[in-house]
Amino acid sequence: MSRPIPGTVEVAVRHILSDKTTGILTRTRRITWKDSVFRVRRPASGTQSVELTCPVCDASLLAEVRTETRTRRTGAVLLVLAALSVVVFVAAFAYAVHEGGRTLPEGQSLPTAFPVSVVSVFVTFVAAPVLFLRGRRYNGVSMLDAPKPRRRHGIVPVRG
Ligand SMILES: [Zn+2]
Structure with a gap:
């Protein structure tokens, strides 16, 4: 090279x-x-x-x-966003598992944060590696x- x-x-x-x-x-x-x-x-x-x-x-x-x-700055920003995505992913995943696995009292529905956390899990699961690779290779x-x-x-x- x-x-x-x-x-x-x-x-x-x-x-x-x-x-x-x-x-x-x-x-x-x-x-x-x-x-x-x-x-x-x-x-x-x-x-x-x-x-x-x-x-x-x-x-x-x-x-x-x-x-x-x-x-360099843009590359660093992308890496920070990738790290944030990982944090959000872990938090949202833990929350979704916690809420989803709970036995709710009759007539009570899951809080609205539950679907939000599920969506966050999927979005960040895709975004984190993309942002990481983009940040690493950004020229x-x-x-x-x-x-x-x-x-x-x-x-x-x-x-x-
Ligand atoms: Zn050509």
């Missing part, structure tokens, strides 16, 4: 070659792609748009690059615009 150069960031332009979903009972999604690595310069302040050309099909993609400081580069077959391209972080 190449060493990181200050003020720059490596990203890959991902060209999706094929995206097929096969099977009826058990669906299997098979995606093949080709990544082309680019090194883009970070702006001194604010954000900067850079144009990257996909070497596979010559499509030009517009990416937005943020400063190192903002990138401050996002795709702004791509030509028509937009979903056939992506800009992905390169692990340093």
